[in-house]
Amino acid sequence: MAEVVGGAFLSAFLQVLFDRIASREFIGLFKSRSHKNGQLKKLKTMLMSVNGILDDAEEKQITNIFVKQWLNDLKDVVYEADDCLDEIAYKVLRLELEVGSKTSSKDQVRKFFSFLSPFKDEIEAKLEEILERLEYLVKQKSALGLIMKEGIEQKLSSQKIPTTSLLDEYGIFGREDDKEAIIKLLVDDGNTTDLSVIPIVGMGGIGKTTLAQLLYNDTRVQGWFDLKGWIYVSKEFDVLKVTKDIYKAIGEGIYDTTTPDQLQLGLKKSLVAKRFFLVLDDVWNDKYSDWDILRRPLKHGAKGSKIVVTTRNESVARVMGAGPIHYLKELSQDDSWSLFVAHAFDDGNLGEYPNLEAIGREIVRKSSVLPLAAKLLGGLMHSRRKDVDEWEHILNSNMWGFPLGKKELICLWMADGFLIPSGGIKEMEELGEKYYQELVSRLPDVITTLYNLQTLYLVSCTYLVELPANFPRLINLRHLDIRCTQVQKMLLQMSLLSKLQFLNDFILGKHSRSSIKELGKIQCLRDVCICNLQNVIHVPEASKANLKAKSYLRNLKLSWEGDTGNSQHDRFILEQLEPHTKLEYLSIVGYNGPEFYGSTEKPFGFLEILSFKKLPSWHEWSPCPGAFCCLLKLYIEECPMLNTNALPGNLAFVTQQ
Secondary structure, eight states, rough: HHHHHHHHHHHHHHHHHHHHHHHHHHHHHTTTTTGGGHHHHHHHHHHHHHHHHHHHHHHTTTTTTHHHHHHHHHHHHHHHHHHHHHHHHHHHHHHHHHHHSOOHHHHHHHHHHHHHHHHHHHHHHHHHHHHHHHHHHHHEEEEETOOOOOOHHHHHHHHSSOOOOOOOTTOOOHHHHHHHHHHHHHHTOOOSSSEEEEEOOOOTSSEHHHEHHHHTTHHHHHHHHHHHEEEEESOOOOHHHHHHHHHTTTTOOTTTTOOOOHHHHHHEEEEEEEEEEEEEEEEOOOOHHHHHHHHHHHTSSSTEEEEEEESSHHHHHTTOSSSSSSSSOOOHHHHHHHHHHHSGGGGGGOOGGGGGHHHHHHHHHHHSSSSHHHHHHHHHTTTTTSSSSHHHHHHHHHGEEEOOOOHHHHHHHHTTTTOOTTTTTOOOHHHHHHHHHHHHBBOOGGGGGGGTTOOEEEEOOOOOBBBBTTGGGTTTTTEEEEEOOOOOOOOGGGGTTTOEEEEEEOOOTTTTOOOGGGGGGOOOOSSEEEEOOOOOSSSHHHHTOGGOOOTTTOEEEEOSSSOOSHHHHHHHHHHHHHHOOOOOOOEEEEEOOOOTTTTTTTTOOOOOEEEEOOOTTTOOOOTTTTTTTTTTTEEEOOTTOOOOOOHHHHOOTBBBB
């Protein structure tokens, strides 16, 4: 496995190296010596040739030790070439600084090239040696049986092969439930919407396209719609191209001279009074204006027309105004194993190798539960010898993963040439930090597969801005702590986490559907902090939290952020959040109302600790007789309107203020 990973990395590294050759520093070095430009062209040609051979070599190294040694030699030369480019970049920058600091501007260019001349001779000599070694390796291709497949320039233009609707039904496992759930939505004749969008969201390699192919080729779907079409979209989103592809997919003729206006009008005419079904596969664009233009002719189809969109990004689904999102889960271990076996053994027959099953299952467990990973790993193992020693060698490989710190990771990205500053970002470190923060700002989706997880402690994960969309699947969760994060709102269906006992914080989003009523069904809560109560617009909504009925509730914190501007509204909200009488700890922060539970009768017979902070409008506290009979500690901070010298007289048992 290590050798294969190394070969794949070398292929990617070669493409990075090729990009560096086209850089300003490298081209500028040779610009003044036209007779040496042949060196640059020759290096480009050699790298393209080597990269073409590399594809075949990566496959054959598994069974041919001579090819494996050839790859090792190639790796040494390529790394040496990269070191040479690093030296060019360093010395050019150093010379620019030296010349710029010691001379006037009118002499800088002349001085620079005079300083650079001896350095050019040195670099050209190194490059000549590298070229000779590359040429020697390329000449060995015939003896090793290596086939030239394609060069770098061809590869860059065809890295992603467009998907089609054609389905390979062999080796599809674990998607029947997903298929049936979406088909119910597709053939729902009770839907009166003109056009519905059904997004399939999931990480790369999880099987979104395969699921869409299953739907597209299902006989029930084929018989339900008048027209259907499959459109591969990809990252390069172009409204005109996608519209043309839709037009072609539904069987209409189109000409290159067709204007955008003619195209949209023609598509509209073709769809009128017809129920159509489209698959937009691999959508990345989440720009609303593009989707709005694309959708205009599509809205004229018959009622019940459907579009299935596959995407990695939930934001795409939101922009398209989609209904319920279908989040595609990873395969189960059993389904991953079945998929692996289908590709690792001829005809999926493991019967001849019973001694490999335990090792194979462990390899699958280590890899992932992504269908693409299981399929590729199975294909790799298909070419390996079917013996225990060979499989155990792969199982025990040290390439399965190892921990890296943030600084070390960013340094490795820099060393491998993956960080190319652009768009106002000048330093590689800054760009690396940006990428890192983007990666850690999301809790990995795989966390939602830990179905027996009971405690999730995320305190001070300061980059975390959202929880995974499938988070409510963690139905056994009892402790959740997201304090000191940047999470802005809770997800819908948080009420499914009915076993939660400790919840800090429950964050109410602004202008979102994250609702306080989600708390109503979580009856086992013992400790909860409800934040951003200023976002509760309708007073009756607060009562749906049903705090009064939560008999296990002992600790409660209620928090408002900013000046709500409506003290009476805050007062009514607070009254609707009356807790159970057995509450022992209560904290109120940021409340802007004039009084504290003014209309509540004897609510705090067990309360021991009471805290008030940042209550700018609170000026009256007149609890009913008998309230706070067990209060031991009272904290009052930043409550300027309250006369603390006139506190209620029934706080006789308070020992700390």
